[in-house]
Amino acid sequence: MLTEQPLTDDTSYGDRRQRERSARPTTQVRTLDAMFTRAARRGPARLAVHEELGHLTYGRAETLATQWASALVRSGVQLGDPVIVHCDDHRQSLVAQLAILKAGGVCVPVSREIERPGPERIAAVSGAQAVLCSASTKAAWNSCGRLSLALDDAGTWKKVSALRPDPALPRSAPTDAAYLLISRENGEETSGQLVDHRAWQFALAARIRQAGTAERTVAVCQPPTGALTLSAMWWACASGGTLVPRALAPGGMDTAVFSPDEYARVLETAATASRPAGLRAIVLVGGPFPPDLVERHFTTLPTTRLLAEFAPAGGVMPWTAQELSPPSRSGLPDAGVGSPVPHVHVHIVDPEGHPVPPGRTGEICATGPALPFDSIGIRALDRESLPGGGTLLRSGHLGRWRTDGRVEITA
Structure with missing residues (x-):
């Protein structure tokens, strides 16, 4: 359970994206994790997520994400490496995504309920070697041979919280891939689309121009890694507002x-x-x-x-x-x-x-x-x-x- 107490509660894109980063001109667009860090510094006590099971502040999410990002880096996650997110809690999901982005990885969010051979296909098409998950979803990845870290496992958190934050964080850049969005995961084919930080920022800016900021609450009724949850979550984070799953x-x-x-x-x-x-x-x-x-x-x-x-x-x-x-x-x-x-x-x-x-x-x-x-x-x-x-x-x-x-x- 992720609360305001410590958590008791064959393809890699790194080399290619590093070359693209050095070849592209610099931009003033922030990464998604840098945008969140800025909001956390401005209002650390503000709620980032408020759901029935509890709440998570911006400051706490920032601290937890930094610790988990350090754990990912020390476990071998390289720039541009995809990491699967499979959580059954919106608070855990937000921390997992922030941690992956801070580590310079690519978030691969998957549905809360997936049936075999879904995990194997997703792992194969994404090339992901690591999974950030909940204790309730960890079993789905046991047969895939991936490093699976449950954010609500007390033993795992004890080890993660003891790590010194990695001084190289954050490692992402605006033109790096932020997400690999999987589609048709339960059909005959599994595919995905790569979206960089800059594209997300463009989309958020367009929505804020049209609909305004969301400095209060943004409601959504999808699971933690649902497509519309991502859309609502980053709109809230860009505005310093609160995601309210309901x-x-x-x-x-x-x-x-x-x-x-x-x-x-x-x-x-x-x-x-x-x-x-x-x-x-x-x-x-x-x-x-x-x-x-x-x-x-x-x-x-x-x-x-x-x-x-x-x-x-x-x-x-x-x-x-x-x-x-x-x-x-x-x-x-x-x-x-x-x-x-x-x-x-x-x-x-x-x-x-x-x-x-x-x-x-x-x-x-x-x-x-x-x-x-x-x-x-x-x-x-x-x-x-x-x-x-x-x-x-x-x-x-x-x-x-x-x-x-x-x-x-x-x-």
């Missing part, structure tokens, strides 16, 4: 991050309960939203802002964003998914990958530094070469450019 109920929120399907269930609950006070903004992340969801939102929560980020292909990095308005008298809102966010270039292409003229239908694809920079074990149709060089991510959705500069989903 059930699908609208009470006690300031801001929240949901998928369209999750939010439909939230509205069902809200329709039969008293309207929550102080709910400032809802951000929908994922695929296209049902148009009638907007009507239901403004009927139930007329004073709460509703924003949407189109983040297809199983990712959390938005391609387009928009703020939604109450439906006009002419009917429900259209099928637009907004305008491209900064540092993302949206392309509408034909089956051969060639751009089509405005108004013509094609597949919605995207490139840009605010998106994953590489793919591991990905199918060729998900990522292709563009005519003239470069690569693009494919969404699997058909759409077209509208005359107002927004993207419209057609199928």
Whole structure:
């Protein structure tokens, strides 16, 4: 149990990313762990995570992450090495991710419930040799031959807490990979997308410009390593706010991050309960939203802002964003998914990958530094070469450019 007391409670990317780091120009963009450290210094007593089992302050998370990062470095984790995160507690998950990033590693978050041969496939495709987990999830990795460290194991913490913090920390850089986001882990194929610190910072900056800061609370209803949990967690950390994992109920929120399907269930609950006070903004992340969801939102929560980020292909990095308005008298809102966010270039292409003229239908694809920079074990149709060089991510959705500069989903 991670509380405010001590915790009783065949591919490596290091060499390649080191070469890329030295070849790229310097940037003022912070790493995610440096962003968290700054928030911890400004408000060490502020809550970073508040859930039913307990809470975790920024200062405590920073201290714990530094100790675990030192343990990773001493256990042989090199710059750019992937490390799996498999925790059943949001507080443990945050500390594990911060520790990996401080050590210069790449976070590989996996679902809380995975069935065999899921662990073996994830370990193989990621190349990870180490796992930060909970005692309840450690058994899943016993047969994989990986170094597994349970954050809530008293014996392990006794050894980790005795270590002197490594003087080389933190070791990450803005253009280093921060995450390997695994997809289709329970299907026939396991693949993943590599996202660097800079892309996350671009995405966070775009959201803050659109939705504002989240200096109070950000609610989310997914497990500790769920895609939307990562999105909500870093929005809260960037704002010095608090991540609040909770059930699908609208009470006690300031801001929240949901998928369209999750939010439909939230509205069902809200329709039969008293309207929550102080709910400032809802951000929908994922695929296209049902148009009638907007009507239901403004009927139930007329004073709460509703924003949407189109983040297809199983990712959390938005391609387009928009703020939604109450439906006009002419009917429900259209099928637009907004305008491209900064540092993302949206392309509408034909089956051969060639751009089509405005108004013509094609597949919605995207490139840009605010998106994953590489793919591991990905199918060729998900990522292709563009005519003239470069690569693009494919969404699997058909759409077209509208005359107002927004993207419209057609199928």
